[in-house]
Amino acid sequence: MPLLEIRNLHVCVEGREILHGLDLTVNAGKVHAIMGPNGSGKSTLSHVITGKPGYQITAGRILFKGEDLLAMGPDQRAAKGLFLAFQYPVEIPGVTTMNFLRTALNAQRKARGQSGYSTPHFLKKARTVAKQLNIPQSMLKRGVNVGFSGGEKKRNEILQMALFEPDLCILDEIDSGLDIDALRIVADGINAMRSPDRSIIMITHYQRLLNYVVPDVVHVMSRGRVVKSGDKQLALELEASGYAQFEDAA
Amino acid sequence: MVAARETVECVARTGVDQYRYGFETLIESDKAPKGLSEDTVRFISAKKSEPGWMLEWRLQAYRCWLTMTEPTWARVHYPNIDYQDIYYYAAPKPKKPLSSIDEIDPEILKTYEKLGIPLREVAILEGVEPAPGGEPSANRKIAIDAVFDSVSVATTFKAELKKAGVIFMPISEAIREYPDLVQKYLGTVVPISDNFFARLNSAVFSDGSFVYVPPGVRCPMELSTYFRINERNTGQFERTLIIADKGSHVSYLEGCTAPQRDENQLHAAVVELVALDDAEIKYSTVQNWYPGNSEGKGGIYNFVTKRGDCRGKHSKISWTQVETGSAITWKYPSCILRGDNSRGEFYSIAISNGFQQVDSGTKMFHLGKNTSSRVISKGIAAGKSRNTYRGLVSANRNAAGARNHTICDSLLIGDKCGAHTVPYVEAKNSSATFEHEATTSKISEDVLFYCIQRGMSQEEAVSLVVNGFIKEVLQKLPMEFAVEAQKLISISLEGSAG
Ligand SMILES: Nc1ncnc2c1ncn2[C@@H]1O[C@H](COP(=O)(O)OP(=O)(O)OP(=O)(O)O)[C@@H](O)[C@H]1O
Ligand SMILES: [Mg+2]
Numbered sequence: 009m010p011l012l013e014i015r016n017l018h019v020c021v022e023g024r025e026i027l028h029g030l031d032l033t034v035n036a037g038k039v040h041a042i043m044g045p046n047g048s049g050k051s052t053l054s055h056v057i058t059g060k061p062g063y064q065i066t067a068g069r070i071l072f073k074g075e076d077l078l079a080m081g082p083d084q085r086a087a088k089g090l091f092l093a094f095q096y097p098v099e100i101p102g103v104t105t106m107n108f109l110r111t112a113l114n115a116q117r118k119a120r121g122q123s124g125y126s127t128p129h130f131l132k133k134a135r136t137v138a139k140q141l142n143i144p145q146s147m148l149k150r151g152v153n154v155g156f157s158g159g160e161k162k163r164n165e166i167l168q169m170a171l172f173e174p175d176l177c178i179l180d181e182i183d184s185g186l187d188i189d190a191l192r193i194v195a196d197g198i199n200a201m202r203s204p205d206r207s208i209i210m211i212t213h214y215q216r217l218l219n220y221v222v223p224d225v226v227h228v229m230s231r232g233r234v235v236k237s238g239d240k241q242l243a244l245e246l247e248a249s250g251y252a253q254f255e256d257a258a
Numbered sequence: 259m260v261a262a263r264e265t266v267e268c269v270a271r272t273g274v275d276q277y278r279y280g281f282e283t284l285i286e287s288d289k290a291p292k293g294l295s296e297d298t299v300r301f302i303s304a305k306k307s308e309p310g311w312m313l314e315w316r317l318q319a320y321r322c323w324l325t326m327t328e329p330t331w332a333r334v335h336y337p338n339i340d341y342q343d344i345y346y347y348a349a350p351k352p353k354k355p356l357s358s359i360d361e362i363d364p365e366i367l368k369t370y371e372k373l374g375i376p377l378r379e380v381a382i383l384e385g386v387e388p389a390p391g392g393e394p395s396a397n398r399k400i401a402i403d404a405v406f407d408s409v410s411v412a413t414t415f416k417a418e419l420k421k422a423g424v425i426f427m428p429i430s431e432a433i434r435e436y437p438d439l440v441q442k443y444l445g446t447v448v449p450i451s452d453n454f455f456a457r458l459n460s461a462v463f464s465d466g467s468f469v470y471v472p473p474g475v476r477c478p479m480e481l482s483t484y485f486r487i488n489e490r491n492t493g494q495f496e497r498t499l500i501i502a503d504k505g506s507h508v509s510y511l512e513g514c515t516a517p518q519r520d521e522n523q524l525h526a527a528v529v530e531l532v533a534l535d536d537a538e539i540k541y542s543t544v545q546n547w548y549p550g551n552s553e554g555k556g557g558i559y560n561f562v563t564k565r566g567d568c569r570g571k572h573s574k575i576s577w578t579q580v581e582t583g584s585a586i587t588w589k590y591p592s593c594i595l596r597g598d599n600s601r602g603e604f605y606s607i608a609i610s611n612g613f614q615q616v617d618s619g620t621k622m623f624h625l626g627k628n629t630s631s632r633v634i635s636k637g638i639a640a641g642k643s644r645n646t647y648r649g650l651v652s653a654n655r656n657a658a659g660a661r662n663h664t665i666c667d668s669l670l671i672g673d674k675c676g677a678h679t680v681p682y683v684e685a686k687n688s689s690a691t692f693e694h695e696a697t698t699s700k701i702s703e704d705v706l707f708y709c710i711q712r713g714m715s716q717e718e719a720v721s722l723v724v725n726g727f728i729k730e731v732l733q734k735l736p737m738e739f740a741v742e743a744q745k746l747i748s749i750s751l752e753g754s755a756g
Contacts, residue, residue, distance in 0.1 A: 060707050086713040098708045102726030108712075111722055116713035151726065168712065 009074050011036045011207045012057075012176055017068035019049075019056050019232075026052045028232040029068070034176070034225075037204040041218055041243060042211045044229030045251045050211045051095055053229075054178045058092045059085050072176065087119035089175030093165035093182050095211075100152040105164065108152045109134055109171060116172060137170045140200070142193050158185030166197040177201065178209045183217040195220030215247045230254045290347035296320060299461050302347050306430045306464070309437060319450035319460030326454050332617040333646045333678060334586045336559065344524060346462045346495070422478050424508075425470040429497055432468035439470055443501050447530035447567045447594070455526040455588075456563040459495045463528065466496035471506040471537075480736055482511045498529040502537035504570065509540040511736060523548075525584075527562045535570030535597065542735055544743050546583040549614050549750070557585025557614075564591035568600035568629075576603035577620065578734045580743040582750040585614060590648065592621035595629035595660075602631040605731040607743070609750050610643030610675070619648040619680075624660035624690065633664040636728045639675035640751055650682040653690035660690040668698040669727050671720065671751065721748045 012034040019027040026049050034040055044050055056063050057070060059082030070077040077085060100108065114124040125133070138148060141163050153161050162182055169177050179198070183191055198208065198221045210217065218226075218240065226242040227234045228251070235254045236242065290301045299320050303313040328339070419426050425436060433440050450460045467483045483498070502508050531539050541564075550557025560583075566575035577591040593602025604620035622631035631651065639645035645668065653660040668677035679696050701723055709719035725732070725744060732740050 058711050060711075061703065082707065082710045083713055083715050086711055092711055094708065094711075098702070098705045100705055100708075100723060100726055102729040103722055108709075108722070111718065112709070112712035112714055115715065115718055119713065172712070 010034060010071075011073060013071040014057075015069050017053075017056070017070065018066045019052060020064045020066055021052070021062065025066070026232055027056070030229075030233050032227065032234055034207045034209060036175075036207055037202075038224040039202065039208045039210065039221060040225045040227060041223040042209060042227045042229055042234075043213065043243065043246055045255075048229045049232040050229055051180055052232075054092055054095075054180050054209075054211065057178060058082055058090055083115070084119065086172075086174075087116045091169055091172055091174035091177045093162070093169060093177065093179040095180040095184070097153050097161045097165055099154045099156075101154050103152050105148045105150060105152050106131075106134065109148075109168065112168070113171060134171060137167055141167050141170065141197050143167055159187060159190040162186055162194060163190065163197075166194050169201065170197060175205060176207050176209070178211070180211045181213070182210065183212055183214060191216065192220065215243055218243050228254050290345060292345055293342040294320075294344070294346055294462065298346050302462055302464055305347065306433070308430075308433055311437075311441065312433055315445070315450065316461050319457050320462075322451050323454065323457035323461055326457060328454050332588050332648070333644060333680075334588060334615040334617050336586055336615075339524060339559070341458075347464050418478070423472040423475055424477050425468065426481050427468055429466045429468040429499060430464070432499075436468075436470070439501070440468070440499070443530070443532055444499055445530075447532060447565045448528050448563050453563060455561040456528050459497060459526050459528040459563070463495045463497035466498045466527070467500075467510075468498075469500040469508060469510065471502045471508045473504040473506060473534075475503075475506045477506070477508040480509050480511060482513070484513045494523070494525045494527070496527045498527070499532075500530070500539060500541070501532045502534065502539045502573075504534045505536045506534075507538045509542070509736065511542040511544070513544045513546070523557075524559050525562070527564075529562070529564040529591075531564075531566035531575055533566065533568050533570060533573035533575050533597075533600075536572045537570060538574040538576075539566060540576045540578070541566070541591075543577075543579040543581070544735075544746065545579065545581045545587075546746055546750075548585075549583045549612060550585040552612055558583065559586045559588075560584035561586075561588045564589065565594065566592065566602070567594045568597050568602060568626075569594075570600070571597040571626070572599045573597050574601045574603070576605070576734075578603075578605040578731065579607070579618075580731075580735070580746065581606070581608040581616065581618060582746045584616075587614075587616045587618050589618045590621055590650075592623070592650075593631060594623045594625065595631060595657075596625045597629075598626040599628045600626055601629065604631075604633045604635070605734045606635045607638070607728045607731050607747070608635070608645060608647075609638045609640075609747055610645045611639075611641040611750055612643060613641070614643040616644065617646045617648055619646075619650075621650040622652070622662055624651070624653040624657040624662070624687075626657060628659040628661075629657060630661040631663075633662070633666070634731055635664075635666045636731055637666075637668040637677055638671065638724060638727070638751070639668065639677045640671035642674045644676045644678075646678040646680060648680045648682075650684075651692050651694075652682075652684040653687045653692070655686045657687050658689045660685075660687060660692075662690075662692045664692075664694045664696075666694070666696040667727070668696075669724070670698065670700045673700075717748070720751060724748075724751060 010033045014030060014032040017027050017030040018025060030053065042050055056065065065078060072088065072090065110130050117124055134148065143163055147160065153164060156164060162185065165182065182194060186194060195217065201208065210221065223240055226238055226240060228236040228246065230251065290298055296317060299316050300313065303316055445460065448456050450457060469481055471477050500508065500510060531541060533539050548557055568575050575593050579591065581587055591604060595602050602622050606618065608616050608618050610616045619635065620633055633649060635647050637645045637647055647666050649664060651662045651664065666679050668679065670677055677698055681694055683692055685692060705723055706719045709722060710716060714722065724747060732743060735743055
């Protein structure tokens with residue numbers, strides 16, 4: 009059974025169809041890359057999978073671990089092991105990153121019927137993960153993403169992924185705005201998460217990230233559909249010749 | 259966040275229309291005849307066995323009240339109040355005068371237990387010596403004065419406070435036992451000729467708390483009063499007078515609840531604070547009067563006058579309030595910064611949901627030299643509520659070097675509510691520096707979704723974001739009450755998102 013299976017997905021936003029019958033299958037343990045021109049619907053797809061309000065699903069289905077994902081609320085999906093690193097992480101003033109992480113983690117654990125972490129246990133875990141990602145302790149005491157640089161925000165997303173240990177991670181342009189060192193750290197963070205039961209979908213525009221995190225499957229999205237899938241070679245072809253050849257296919 | 263989680267659990271236990279404190283206690287009560295007249299005033303004064311000067315003072319206030327009409331400038335709307343259709347005095351009928359907590363009607367004690375105010379527990383602690391070698395845990399103790407309808411039913415820790423020289427008792431008792439102190443200060447901050455509701459209060463107030471902290475004394479514990487309106491059709495008019503003598507320090511907290519009723523009930527309290535040279539008063543309020551049901555029926559009209567006088571130099575008065583209840587709130591805790599170098603602070607969280615209307619804020623009157631004030635107001639409007647911040651900052655001709663900094667933030671939840679900011683600034687002294695920052699924002703869908711994608715429920719997400727928004731103010735509350743306030747906030751915002 010695939011970890012994620014999307015069939016014939018049609019999605020409208022404010023009356024306009026954005027995804028036009030999208031198919032995608034992700035097996036456990038695999039790293040997929042989704043590439044595609046601006047506005048092709050990549051972020052929309054990530055929002056629909058994770059259950060953001062405001063999208064009408066007019067046809068199709070999404071199965072996650074064999075269960076109907078569209079019947080679940082977004083918090084249930086998170087508790088089931090679905091994680092999205094946002095293209096644009098939000099700021100939450102007055103809520104320290106530590107507090108946020110703990111509230112979220114314990115909410116997920118509670119939904120799964122697990123007991124909440126004690127404060128010392130949680131702190132230890134969070135600090136260890138932060139250290140691996142080169143995130144200073146002082147950042148954890150600041151408001152969530154408040155005054156963080158673009159690169160710091162992205163690292164904070166990876167920190168959450170590492171802490172929550174989800175089964176499916178969707179990373180929406182995790183590489184945008186990163187300098188070379190930060191890209192390395194983030195890539196190491198992603199690679200450290202690779203495991204036979206966990207799958208990762210990376211939405212990206214650049215081969216650069218894929219040099220560090222080598223994908224098993226590469227998809228090209230255009231105009232609301234997956235128009236081509238292949239192995240890592242496909243990404244290199246795109247780098248050389250652009251998306252023009254796929255515009256017609258869509 | 260532990261508190262956020264607790265609050266959410268709390269919310270889960272509470273239905274949409276369920277106000278946690280909305281039960282009624284069935285006890286016999288002793289009421290004045292309905293309506294207001296000189297006779298009512300005389301009745302109350304006689305019930306309290308007051309001296310002649312007190313009755314005269316009340317009558318004078320009553321006559322002042324007669325010459326005035328209700329103010330209409332606030333951004334609140336309510337049907338006319340029939341002042342003749344209210345009981346002005348209701349007391350639980352005591353079998354005999356009370357001398358210890360054990361003589362209090364067990365029904366009343368039960369009520370306070372339900373409210374989470376452990377009168378009995380606290381009373382048991384009384385007289386217990388700290389363990390040998392152990393620190394007296396004075397800061398953990400809270401002395402409580404409980405006011406039930408119109409009378410104070412219990413004051414705890416009296417003996418220990420007395421040892422420190424602190425007077426903390428129902429004002430009705432203070433009028434008899436410390437007439438000189440009361441006469442010297444009562445009405446000197448909020449005179450009987452003050453606003454409509456203050457005049458009414460002066461005429462008919464039935465009880466409240468009196469605090470006097472002698473020179474140089476740091477009050478050894480938090481002082482607290484809990485107000486509870488129980489009787490039907492009863493107005494509550496309590497009067498609080500707190501005097502911090504030279505170099506003294508006191509922290510005081512009031513909490514309020516009322517049963518759920520279909521009709522509106524009037525609460526018109528007056529609080530007067532006097533801080534002499536180098537003294538400091540910290541006054542915190544957690545107001546949770548019944549706000550009315552989800553259709554806007556019932557609820558308390560909270561028309562309150564609170565004013566502090568920084569009478570001495572280098573004195574300081576700090577108001578912190580968490581307002582979650584009441585159908586209508588009309589309240590502007592103020593500071594008169596009379597002494598040179600005195601300081602006034604106002605930290606407020608005002609939350610409105612359902613059909614609640616809040617018109618609240620502060621007034622900072624800079625009279626002395628180098629006086630400073632700071633205002634942080636956090637208004638949160640949800641449901642179909644209206645939430646107005648009204649603030650005045652003024653500097654007198656003599657107030658050289660006066661400084662004020664005001665931060666006024668509003669957060670809207672949903673699109674049927676409204677928030678307004680009405681600042682008034684008057685500087686008659688050119689060396690005064692007044693700064694005002696104001697923001698209004700909506701709780702953003704993207705922020706909520708971010709939290710929910712991380713596994714939080716809608717309620718937890720709202721609670722987390724709101725708690726972040728009000729954090730600066732929450733930190734000003736004494737620890738125990740900050741936790742309580744957080745719970746209240748979640749409960750009052752429940753069902754507001756989504
Ligand atoms: N809330 C919305 N209202 C209206 N149109 C929207 C909304 N969200 C997305 N769209 C439209 O849907 C299309 C797909 O947007 P989406 O953000 O999914 O693209 P993307 O592939 O992630 O692009 P990029 O590479 O620039 O991040 C765009 O044309 C966008 O304008
Ligand atoms: Mg995008």
